[in-house]
Amino acid sequence: MTVRISITVNGRRFDRDVEPRQLLVHFIRDLGGFTGTKIGCDTSQCGSCTVLLDGVAMKSCTCLAVQADGSEVITIEGLAKEGQLHPLQEAFWNKHGLQCGFCTPGMIMASHELLRTNPKPTDDAIRHGLAGNLCRCTGYQNIVRAVREAATAMAK
């Protein structure tokens, strides 16, 4: 059995027949071809699959594609506008906020949510805000620095 749904990913509309059990993250990667969104676990712990669903961050492995019918998804590929990196992307680059890069798309999208809800976070607030995203390379310290720099840049 399949269900016809329509999801817009990074401004492109995808009308597709999907199995009801299909996760949003698989829709994004396999049908949308946006492989920047990563799958790092199967228990919604790692946050590598974090995307914006109608502007709000969510782990796209916790959502069925059919639940996102009619929604607009922004992934890491949709964050830069007209070749201009988003301040978060720029800050992760400046502050060496990534090493292997696998958690990075989810980490940046979660940071996007953090700054949307708290534009001037303390380091402590950044650390708590990102506690749902796992990184094994950086020890988080440069990620905290990056989010702080992005917050400053975005406040200007």
Next chain:
Amino acid sequence: MSSRIFGSGIRRREDPRLITGAATYTDDLTMPGMLHAVMLRSPHAYAKITRIDTSRARQAPGVIASYTGADVNLNAMPCAWLPPNSSLKIAKYPTVAVDTVRYVGDIVAVVVAETPEQGYDALELIDVEYRPLNASLDPQKSCAPGAPQLHEDVPSNLAFQWTVSGGDVDAAFKNADVVVKERIVQQRLIPNAMEPRAALAKWAGASGELTLWNTTQNPHILRYLTSVVTGIAEDKLRVIAPEVGGGFGCKIPAYPGEFLAIFASRKLNRPVKWTETRSENYQATTHGRDHVQEVELAATKDGTILGIRARSWSAMGAYLSTAAPGIPTILHGLMLSGVYNVPAIKEDVYGVYTNATPVEAYRGAGRPEATFIIERMVDKLAAELTMDPVAVRQKNLIPKFENGHSVATGLTYDSGDYPGILKKLLDHVNYEALRKEQAAARTAGKIMGIGVGTYVEICGLGPSQVASAVGFQGGLWESAIVRVHPTGKVNVFIGASPHGQGEETTFAQLVAAEIGVAVDDVKVVHGDTETTPMGWGTYGSRTTAVGGAALVLATRKVKEKAKLLAAHLLEAAVEDMDYDDGKFFVKGSPDKAKTIQDIALMANLSWNMPPGMEGGLEASMFYDPPNFTYPFGAHLAVVEIDGDTGDVTLKRYVAIDDCGPQINPIIVEGQVHGGVVQGIGQALWEEAVYDANGQLVTGSMLDYALPRADRLPNIEVLSTVTPSPHHPLGLKGIGEAGTIASTATVYNAVMDALAPMGVKTLRMPFTPERVWRAIHAGGKSGGN
């Protein structure tokens, strides 16, 4: 500018693709006609397969094929580190279990389907009957009489027995005023590279060529081993490590998954991809550590160390993974002297088969365990003698040396200033004031602890002759090709395979610094056996220490040829030539210089070459180091414990490391951050727990406690610079340093905090429950 590029903290050139989602990891790859392999894994730790029937699965929608152990004709999985004089017994490790499963996660059958979902659905339709057997998990008990035997040809489950010995240990203990003892449990850990493992195999039937994309730290070794397991000739095999999302050791070995993808691709003549789930990763991607050690340290009453005697039982899991036997032996036992004068050392190591996931290298690989032993025992000695732990360290440290110091285990450290780095640490934190602060905190009822850890590590693996002597079935040199194009742009091809460490940037910095091109004009190519020279891979903090040396020397060859050609073009004698920042000129005439770009063009055109000089501007280097490198450091942790809950808060962490000169200090700092946090994870939170039946209780990220951002302080990172005397630039390596130091440092801090309650020993990780119980049991705690 180029002369200052060495040591500059420039941004990484890897990052633009990674921060925009443009990078391609193995699982991101797709191709026409691609099929998906999924694995049925054993739910039992030890059982006989009495019946297996895949007929229903084969009829399921989308299923193209299924294979059991009887169908797969691959050679057995290879073990490639064979420690000598160890009575090594390599049990047969089939890619798919034939009649016996030996750990939860052992592959029982493979299904190949049009989609992964169809494959997983079909797994449900495979009928398997098992006759469960008693499992054996504890390495000490598994080699004791009466334990279940895992492999017919391995009595007592003893995979190997290895001894390191130097100096007169018996005399040391006979002459000792004090002997301190400890039983140490180095718990089993799950590496948790954020990218699960994946493989995509594409067989080209017409040409008999096979391309494998794989999440590997060492594509050249994998090609070699793939040839052994599949029988495909190496020249027909191409292994590509695309973007690789972290390794930490677990992506060194070869695994059944990639070979089964190859097997299926050949059978079906279609591309086959296999990607593990995180649950599979926890069950079947290699784990780390899992040792039990009984250690004694002998000393005089003034705190002088006389000797160390230890026995170590190292669980290997159900089979020997590719490099596993070398970890608890060579990389561990030889490092037991640490930064100290220890006249006599003896350790007996027992490698034991257990009904658990095979172990492998895990960040630090043997060296954290060695560091833990010596650093823990030094603190025990201090407690026994009521001396300050720092004073005991200072009493026993090897004095500063610049060109070689031999220790009892037979190694010759390259260079070190251990007293200097410890002093820098004490000054930085104002150690005396910190101890006073602790005393005041204790008076105020707080539970505060200070831990100090010093370390030296062996890395930059290593001289190939030594590799041979210690049974490593490979060379350990590294390679680089430097190719200067007609426009003066440079491609560098390296045999090592970075996967997050940033060598695309730092290696470009090395080339830029050597021949004066802009760093942006150098592109570093790695990870593809078809385009890069043979190399042994990225692990053991060796890419910069060995591969970097190969690159520097290859670049110097290019520079030497450029100088000859410049002299010819300027009609000057070579000995009259001078060089500065990318320009070659006759001494005293810098205005008539030939730039490296001018020379690259002329070399590639070859219109006017000196007699006998070949065209092109390119050089290669296969560099075999004369010794290992020995980075070192001194770390300090401050913890506070909530007496009501047992919760440990890490209040402060200071890391001072010496990896020699730093190509890019920002990247060095990042390596330290990550390494330190991984070691903190072992001390405070992480453990792979099996129940008595061999079920992995911590089977997901819900149950296995990884470090999270909100549980960590900002780490203070400092450094000293002691060049290695044998590396062309003095570089030593920094990948594992943090992990090697931090577990023992944090452990010592927690034990220091609990000392007033009479707690003398406690098993890691320091979960709140364990700490709370220790506080309430006081000196009566069961400890390790």
